[in-house]
Amino acid sequence: MASAHFPLASNAATVRASRSRAILPEELRAIPWLGCLDGEERARVVDDLRVVQVDPGELVCRVGRPVTYWFGVLDGLLKMSNDTALGVPITFTGLPPGGWFGEGTVLKREAYRYNIQALRRSLVTGITVDTFHWLLDRSIGFNRYVMMQLNERLGQFIAAREIDRLSSAEERVARSLGALFHPVLYPGVAGLLRITQQELGYLVGLSRQRVNEALHALQAARLIRIEYGGLRVLDLDGLRRYTAEPQAAPASRA
């Protein structure tokens, strides 16, 4: 028996395109790269953008399916994971509001290489593969954004390898939060990350109780503040540097 299993994980449904609707003007502000585009490009993108609401446990995209969209999170929380040969799912990262994913697959017009599943009810948007390539062919600003995105995510995956080797729950939670609060990759997370301790548990692979304990340790270290249904980061660098044994106390006051 594995650890706490995600509800609906086995018989999860994939979102159907028919449920999508056009994007609302106020939702456009949640898309960080729109500002890189000129008027014409913007018009085509806004016309192309679709929005779907995803229920907890539902899959936004599934391994092996042909690419359809480049996705972004407007609201909610998703997780990127994959099934190992043994059937044990391994979580790569969480995707908070402002996060975009799938560009690598879209670039090559291949099949998705991971599952994206909603941890809670979320609003997901996206542009078609064709529009993505159309932008790539004519917008330098868009190219810059995609390049930055690829580079930052590379850094995240390298960091994720370290997290896996960390022993204590406190360290794992600290580093995972450090990733989730990435200001460039996830500009939608400004100061306050809306995530329950249960959701964080699913993400990090720990029980809710252990997460709760770890969070209090991090709060005692003045790195975060626990709030109802979310967290506030007080010291992002401290989170990323966090080690279990406070052998020395290098107070980073300035």
Add this chain to the structure above:
DNA sequence: TCATTAAATTGTT
């Protein structure tokens, strides 16, 4: 706007 109730989330054992 306020009071009441249900639901969600957290804290503890």
Add this chain to the structure above:
DNA sequence: AACAATTTAATGA
């Protein structure tokens, strides 16, 4: 895993 305490959301006067 179970339970109690706390916070938020929903409802109706």
